[in-house]
Amino acid sequence: MRNTFFIAFTIAMCSVLLFLQVNCTQQVEQKPLTQEELIARGSYIVNSSGCGDCHTPKIMSPNGPVEDTTRFLSGFPAEDKLPPLDLKTVAPGNWYVTEKNLAAWVGPWGISYASNITPDNETGIGTLSEEMFIKTIREGKLMGVGRPLLPPMPWPMFARKTDEDLKAIYAYLMSIKPVKNKVPDPVPPPKLAEYFSKK
Numbered sequence: 120m121r122n123t124f125f126i127a128f129t130i131a132m133c134s135v136l137l138f139l140q141v142n143c144t145q146q147v148e149q150k151p152l153t154q155e156e157l158i159a160r161g162s163y164i165v166n167s168s169g170c171g172d173c174h175t176p177k178i179m180s181p182n183g184p185v186e187d188t189t190r191f192l193s194g195f196p197a198e199d200k201l202p203p204l205d206l207k208t209v210a211p212g213n214w215y216v217t218e219k220n221l222a223a224w225v226g227p228w229g230i231s232y233a234s235n236i237t238p239d240n241e242t243g244i245g246t247l248s249e250e251m252f253i254k255t256i257r258e259g260k261l262m263g264v265g266r267p268l269l270p271p272m273p274w275p276m277f278a279r280k281t282d283e284d285l286k287a288i289y290a291y292l293m294s295i296k297p298v299k300n301k302v303p304d305p306v307p308p309p310k311l312a313e314y315f316s317k318k
């Protein structure tokens with residue numbers, strides 16, 4: 120008799136605990152992040168996912184190139200020139216080449232330049248809506264609808280992020296300092312020889 124009571128009591132307590140836990144988890148999942156929380160999460164993701172490796176110009180330090188935080192995420196600097204290059208170096212099967220900012224890359228796809236992803240309206244992504252930003256990363260298209268994004272932008276990996284994470288990244292990028300910097304257009308493979316012969 121005592122045993123039956125004990126078992127019944129234990130089952131009842133477990134049910135209450137289970138109910139409470141399910142309820143609590145649901146509440147945590149349902150609560151949308153405030154704008155401030157969204158920006159903080161975006162900052163955490165961007166600053167731990169290497170976006171600045173390509174998108175922020177570098178200064179040389181005794182330990183190698185470090186990010187120039189005054190030009191955070193502003194892309195390949197418009198005023199910089201690429202050094203001369205023997206195109207045999209980048210022939211298929213040879214090297215992919217980059218420069219001192221790690222922001223311009225040469226390979227069989229031509230020359231690609233890391234974009235200005237600060238919220239500057241003219242030269243950055245200031246006019247890009249949240250929806251189009253998500254499309255850019257998910258579908259790998261410039262400004263969400265343009266030409267396919269060139270290497271080495273790792274969009275196929277970032278495309279796996281959740282909607283909430285992409286929204287957080289967008290909210291954070293829109294909150295950073297806009298930097299005016301018009302990144303050059305990419306150079307397609309047939310124009311490479313002409314581009315480097317002018318050097």
Ligand code: HEC
Binds near residue numbers: 231244263267277288
């Ligand atoms: C390995 C280098 C590299 C890394 C790392 C990288 N990017 Fe890029 N990104 C590029 C390059 C290069 C382009 C330009 C591609 C082109 O012109 O087609 C680009 C383009 C973009 C664009 C498109 C801009 C536009 O005008 O449509 C966005 C948005 C972007 N990157 C966001 C990010 C974010 C956010 C991260 C970090 C989570 C990141 N990138 C990490 C190299 C990189």
